[in-house]
Amino acid sequence: MIRNLLFGAFFILIWACGPPPERNCSNFKTGKFSFTTTIDGEEKKTIFTRYEDVEVDEFEGKVDSSSIRWINDCEYVLKNIRPKNKEEEKSIHIKILTTAQSSYTFEYNVIGDTRKFKGTAHKVD
Template identity: 70%
Template sequence: MMKQLILGALLISFGACNEPPQRNCSNFKTGNFSFTSTINGQEQTSTFSRTLEMEVDHFEGKQDTSSVRWINDCEYVLKNINPKSKAEEKSIHIKILTTSDSSYTFEYNAIGDKRKFKGTAYKIH
């Protein structure tokens, strides 16, 4: 019985050491970033620059500009300023899940779409 109590206490103390994921979202509200995703089985990298109100994305030699509306420190909505198709008209909701010194992991989806995707963006210094 005593062994079980000691073992239980040790397990609880180890579990208590787990810190919640770091979320210093304000460090990533502005800056230059890169993001790599897999499209049709191939890795594709885009870069983007973000201010508090605007995000400019560079992908395959093309540039897109979106307005940025911050919901809170860790969530924002992107709306393409000059959409060229119906798909580009949909706003994108982005939620920062965790941060590190140089990157953040996020979840994103088109507003109205239940499918969510995850990615990691790296700050370019």
């Protein structure tokens, strides 16, 4: 009886866990992407192009550039190249959590701030 319970518990554990999420971060180190977020109840879209060590963002008609420092294949830090104020001087830590064929889900936060946010970026052809 105990043997059957253990076997059943093992089967449920294996079935519930399933395969780990896909995480092919190197597929997203470079390219053009779009990201939509809600700010003050309004959806805002950012288009960004990432190169090996620079990211160029287009947001509401403004273009901004940030340097990229890769921590590993799935984590990097963005630092604004030409900050216009103290807020823009703060670096942003980004961690890719899962990947799909043409998108990835990530977690990000301002370094020094404990609040973390999630988003999904979609590759633009």
